[in-house]
Amino acid sequence: MTDGAKTIIGIRSVTKRFNGNVLAVDDVSLDIKSGEFFALLGPSGCGKTTLLRMIAGFEVPSDGSVEIDGQVVDDVPPNKRPVNMVFQSYAVFPHMTVADNVAYGLKMDGVSSSEAKGRVEEALGLVQLPGYGERMPDQLSGGQRQRVALARALVKRPKVLLLDEPLSALDAKLREAMQLELRNLQAKVGITFVMVTHDQDEALSMADRVAVMESGRVRQLAAPRDLYEFPNCRFVADFIGKMNLFEGVVKSSAGSEISVGIDGIGDVRLPFDGSAQGKIGIAIRPEKAMVTADKPSDEDCLSLEGQVTQVAYYGNESHVFVKTASGLDFSVTTQNNERSVVAATNPGDRRWVSWRRKDTLVLAE
Amino acid sequence: MAKRKGLFGRDPAGPLDYLRKWPLLTVMIATFVFLYVPLLTLMAFSFNDSRRNIVWRGFTTEYYGKLFNNTDLMIAFGNSLTIALFSTFFSLILGAMVAILLWRFRFPMKPFYEGTMALPIVIPEICMGVAMLAFFARIGWPNDLVWPISLANITIAHISFTFPFVAVIVRARLAGFNREQEEACRDLGAGDWEVYRDVIIPHMKPGLVAGGLLAFTLSLDDFVITFFTSGPETVTFPVKVYSMVRFSVTPEVNAASTVLIVITVFLTAIAMWLQNKGAEKK
Numbered sequence: 279m280t281d282g283a284k285t286i287i288g289i290r291s292v293t294k295r296f297n298g299n300v301l302a303v304d305d306v307s308l309d310i311k312s313g314e315f316f317a318l319l320g321p322s323g324c325g326k327t328t329l330l331r332m333i334a335g336f337e338v339p340s341d342g343s344v345e346i347d348g349q350v351v352d353d354v355p356p357n358k359r360p361v362n363m364v365f366q367s368y369a370v371f372p373h374m375t376v377a378d379n380v381a382y383g384l385k386m387d388g389v390s391s392s393e394a395k396g397r398v399e400e401a402l403g404l405v406q407l408p409g410y411g412e413r414m415p416d417q418l419s420g421g422q423r424q425r426v427a428l429a430r431a432l433v434k435r436p437k438v439l440l441l442d443e444p445l446s447a448l449d450a451k452l453r454e455a456m457q458l459e460l461r462n463l464q465a466k467v468g469i470t471f472v473m474v475t476h477d478q479d480e481a482l483s484m485a486d487r488v489a490v491m492e493s494g495r496v497r498q499l500a501a502p503r504d505l506y507e508f509p510n511c512r513f514v515a516d517f518i519g520k521m522n523l524f525e526g527v528v529k530s531s532a533g534s535e536i537s538v539g540i541d542g543i544g545d546v547r548l549p550f551d552g553s554a555q556g557k558i559g560i561a562i563r564p565e566k567a568m569v570t571a572d573k574p575s576d577e578d579c580l581s582l583e584g585q586v587t588q589v590a591y592y593g594n595e596s597h598v599f600v601k602t603a604s605g606l607d608f609s610v611t612t613q614n615n616e617r618s619v620v621a622a623t624n625p626g627d628r629r630w631v632s633w634r635r636k637d638t639l640v641l642a643e
Numbered sequence: 644m645a646k647r648k649g650l651f652g653r654d655p656a657g658p659l660d661y662l663r664k665w666p667l668l669t670v671m672i673a674t675f676v677f678l679y680v681p682l683l684t685l686m687a688f689s690f691n692d693s694r695r696n697i698v699w700r701g702f703t704t705e706y707y708g709k710l711f712n713n714t715d716l717m718i719a720f721g722n723s724l725t726i727a728l729f730s731t732f733f734s735l736i737l738g739a740m741v742a743i744l745l746w747r748f749r750f751p752m753k754p755f756y757e758g759t760m761a762l763p764i765v766i767p768e769i770c771m772g773v774a775m776l777a778f779f780a781r782i783g784w785p786n787d788l789v790w791p792i793s794l795a796n797i798t799i800a801h802i803s804f805t806f807p808f809v810a811v812i813v814r815a816r817l818a819g820f821n822r823e824q825e826e827a828c829r830d831l832g833a834g835d836w837e838v839y840r841d842v843i844i845p846h847m848k849p850g851l852v853a854g855g856l857l858a859f860t861l862s863l864d865d866f867v868i869t870f871f872t873s874g875p876e877t878v879t880f881p882v883k884v885y886s887m888v889r890f891s892v893t894p895e896v897n898a899a900s901t902v903l904i905v906i907t908v909f910l911t912a913i914a915m916w917l918q919n920k921g922a923e924k925k
């Protein structure tokens with residue numbers, strides 16, 4: 279994929295303070311590789327938009343610097359940067375036709391109108407709006423307006439396309455369709471995409487790599503699978519997907535195994551490659567655990583007995599909530615891949631919750 | 644339970660159906676009577692076939708003919724139009740710039756500036772008129788200039804009280820501007836000037852049209868301020884009508900007033916329509 283590809287955007291120890299005290303971005307360093315689909319993911323107010331706007335040039339870092347294609351661009355105004363942005367509100371110019379909107383950036387670059395015409399047509403085709411050139415923006419749906427905004431940015435052939443929550447204004451169905459389409463579009467044009475989102479499904483399904491941010495800092499930067507399977511801290515483990523999180527204390531660690539005392543579970547041995555001491559977090563994904571009537575005999579499994587408190591039925595899956603004898607709340611996702619499964623677990627039943635040792639996550643932070 | 648009847652014998656009025664309960668209805672009817680009956684009477688009697696304004700004698704358009712043959716009145720009307728056109732033009736420029744200043748920039752004493760800027764809207768016209776008269780007399784403004792230039796002092800007076808209206812309307816329009824539009828424009832390669840030309844001014848346009856029309860009508864039918872600033876050679880339409888009324892209220896005056904009302908209502912209606920249209924689009 280992108281290993282070994284050259285860095286197109288370099289964020290070098292960038293800090294942004296607003297009005298001298300609001301710390302929006304806190305000492306962030308990261309490399310965005312040429313040609314990748316990069317996502318900035320995080321809860322509201324964590325500084326994603328601010329970071330993106332510093333790449334676009336609408337905000338100036340209080341500290342550190344931004345490099346685009348190897349050049350420090352801190353003194354370069356937005357209209358001179360080789361990046362383009364798709365805004366959250368799309369910001370399609372309402373008084374211009376679709377074609378004039380798309381041609382606007384080319385006009386600013388002094389591209390001849392005959393060449394611009396061809397490129398506008400091409401760009402509109404790319405976003406599947408061929409022949410919409412003469413329409414006015416208020417004759418378009420929200421999704422179509424977004425495509426115009428995309429075409430308008432792409433037609434300039436930027437080195438990087440920046441997207442701020444591009445899908446948040448669309449309804450669920452359209453959003454799913456656009457996720458796929460954006461992904462395909464990116465593969466087709468080969469331009470680096472940097473997308474801001476607070477929707478983890480969006481980030482995981484679309485991006486090559488995701489940076490998870492929390493209060494101005496990047497907590498983890500990884501490919502979606504690694505982010506989900508190997509979160510490096512409690513925040514990421516909790517933020518991405520659902521997670522059963524428990525507290526534990528390291529008893530001893532030797533080689534690739536660690537011995538941990540977990541509150542409410544007891545002492546267990548877990549596979550672990552890093553180094554950890556003192557208090558740690560223990561995490562198990564709900565879908566990696568099972569609910570069974572009898573205690574599993576498998577040596578590789580850890581198991582707890584408890585009582586089912588609630589079963590939430592979602593059609594394809596059910597979320598079973600179990601309270602263990604030691605007082606832990608455990609949630610397990612079960613696939614309803616047989617009709618008989620659905621009625622098998624009910625609130626009040628005594629059940630065993632079990633999971634494999636190797637699916638247990640040890641979180642040092 | 645007995646069926647309750649409303650004011651008009653239909654189903655009872657709901658809690659918010661104020662117009663179907665007598666107190667507000669009375670106020671509304673009184674408003675219509677005292678506001679519109681005099682206006683409609685005035686218009687009707689402009690078609691009255693009689694020198695006197697009391698008894699209806701039959702329909703005629705004679706006084707409209709007389710009106711258009713009254714050279715003094717036509718000259719006054721020409722003056723009014725000229726003044727209105729020039730003062731609208733300059734009010735638009737000044738008002739738009741003030742609106743942009745207040746919308747876009749932060750500077751010390753901004754609330755104070757905003758307050759003084761809007762002063763001509765609230766200040767009694769008679770005070771403005773007297774102040775203008777004193778001002779032009781004090782600086783020794785010449786009274787014997789050739790025609791269009793002789794209207795300059797009235798035009799200046801008009802600009803000074805109409806531009807705040809333009810500023811307020813355009814400022815309100817700018818409040819609905821999506822800053823991302825400007826950023827998108829910059830992002831696509833535009834500099835400051837292009838941002839104004841291609842995004843901000845087009846957005847301001849409905850406000851400019853509405854403000855311009857308002858400034859035009861305000862200038863066209865202004866009496867008080869004009870009265871104090873006009874000289875014997877620079878009589879405007881409302882001032883001329885006033886001088887005609889001083890002798891007697893003839894149907895000719897009615898006709899002149901009707902013309903003025905029609906122009907004013909027409910322009911105001913366009914201004915309001917444009918403003919609503921702008922608000923809908925957002």
Ligand SMILES: Nc1ncnc2c1ncn2[C@@H]1O[C@H](COP(=O)(O)OP(=O)(O)OP(=O)(O)O)[C@@H](O)[C@H]1O
Nearest residue numbers: 296300301302321322323324325326327328329476
């Ligand atoms: N212009 C500004 N002036 C002052 N503070 C600001 C400004 N812009 C952002 N902030 C603050 O910086 C922090 C990060 O804001 P930012 O918009 O980057 O968050 P975000 O991650 O994009 O959140 P969201 O998902 O809600 O859009 C917030 O606390 C915000 O209040």
Ligand SMILES: [Mg+2]
Nearest residue numbers: 326327328474
């Ligand atoms: Mg944001």
